Amino acid sequence: MSSPLITGAVVSEETAAPAAPATRPFHVPHPTPPRGRKKRRGDGLTALAYLWPGLAGFTFFIVVPLLGSLVISFFEWPLFGSPTFVGFANYQKLFSDPTFYTVLLNTVIFAFVYTALNVALALAVSLWLNTRVKGAGFWRVIFFLPAITPMVANALVWRLLLSDNGIVNSTLHSIGIQGPSWLSDSRFALASVIAMSVWQSFGYNVIVLSAGIAGIPKELLEASRMDGTNAWQRMRSIILPMISPALFFTMTMTMIGAFQVFVQPQILTQGGPGESTNTFVLYLYRNGFVFDRLGYASALAWMLFIVVMLITALQFAGQKRWVNYDK
Numbered sequence: 128m129s130s131p132l133i134t135g136a137v138v139s140e141e142t143a144a145p146a147a148p149a150t151r152p153f154h155v156p157h158p159t160p161p162r163g164r165k166k167r168r169g170d171g172l173t174a175l176a177y178l179w180p181g182l183a184g185f186t187f188f189i190v191v192p193l194l195g196s197l198v199i200s201f202f203e204w205p206l207f208g209s210p211t212f213v214g215f216a217n218y219q220k221l222f223s224d225p226t227f228y229t230v231l232l233n234t235v236i237f238a239f240v241y242t243a244l245n246v247a248l249a250l251a252v253s254l255w256l257n258t259r260v261k262g263a264g265f266w267r268v269i270f271f272l273p274a275i276t277p278m279v280a281n282a283l284v285w286r287l288l289l290s291d292n293g294i295v296n297s298t299l300h301s302i303g304i305q306g307p308s309w310l311s312d313s314r315f316a317l318a319s320v321i322a323m324s325v326w327q328s329f330g331y332n333v334i335v336l337s338a339g340i341a342g343i344p345k346e347l348l349e350a351s352r353m354d355g356t357n358a359w360q361r362m363r364s365i366i367l368p369m370i371s372p373a374l375f376f377t378m379t380m381t382m383i384g385a386f387q388v389f390v391q392p393q394i395l396t397q398g399g400p401g402e403s404t405n406t407f408v409l410y411l412y413r414n415g416f417v418f419d420r421l422g423y424a425s426a427l428a429w430m431l432f433i434v435v436m437l438i439t440a441l442q443f444a445g446q447k448r449w450v451n452y453d454k
Contacts, residue, residue, distance in 0.1 A: 197425070201217070203420075204420075206416070226402060226405075226410065233402070233406055234388070238386050240321055241385045241388075242378060242385055245332060248329050250332075253339075254340065254362075254366075256333070257337060257340045267333065267334065267337065270329070270333050273328070273330055279390060281323070282394035282395055290309075313403035317403055320392050323395065324385075335373050336370060342370075348361060388408065389406065389408040392409050393409055407431050408431070
């Protein structure tokens with residue numbers, strides 16, 4: 128009788144010999160069935176111990192003042208004296224106040240012009256610093272210095288520079304040009320505040336955009352040069368799309384900070400001449416701590432909060448069309 132291995136016959140399950148069990152080396156332990164990971168009771172307390180300093184600061188310095196200002200906005204609340212509940216009277220007064228619309232317009236103009244100039248200048252300087260210029264690190268420090276120096280000191284220096292007999296007008300007079308009253312003429316006052324503000328803070332955006340440009344693969348730019356592209360084509364098709372997340376971040380944060388401008392107009396022009404440089408936060412401060420109307424100032428603060436939230440929401444909604452997060 129021939130063997131199935133030789134003849135190719137099929138062996139049935141009944142006739143086949145049982146397979147020998149797999150052997151395991153004596154030093155290898157038997158596998159244990161996986162068990163669900165049990166959460167220890169102390170994990171939550173440990174996490175809370177690390178989080179409570181930040182949560183406490185956020186609660187007492189952000190949430191509580193925010194809710195407190197909302198409550199105060201429904202009162203006629205002097206600095207010294209008893210508050211009187213007035214409901215929505217502060218908000219009704221706000222929309223019937225012509226100065227409110229003036230300071231809102233001034234703030235919107237400041238915010239958009241300042242943001243555009245700030246980001247454009249920071250982008251130009253960042254591109255220049257990433258062209259293998261000598262001493263690029265030194266220049267980054269120079270451009271960043273105004274951003275970390277006290278804003279009040281910078282504003283005082285600019286007020287001396289732009290005064291009627293300051294260095295700027297003296298320099299213009301030496302070449303036969305009669306300089307204007309930069310801080311006393313309504314045609315130039317807001318532009319002077321914008322110029323000082325851009326000089327103060329564009330260095331921060333230089334650092335952010337420089338990091339984004341440095342992250343672009345050099346091989347990609349070299350390949351585009353070999354394909355015959357010019358500088359503008361590389362800028363439009365490679366550099367801007369690849370640094371669009373950094374551009375979006377700088378535009379958003381710069382815009383939020385612009386709506387909160389206070390020190391520059393306060394030190395340079397005190398909101399004048401007239402109301403030409405009076406901004407939202409400056410008007411809010413005066414109502415609360417000069418005119419003794421904390422309730423009305425709180426209503427202004429909440430209106431500013433709503434305006435900033437709306438503009439930020441529009442920026443996030445529009446970023447889907449031009450921000451590219453793919454590498």
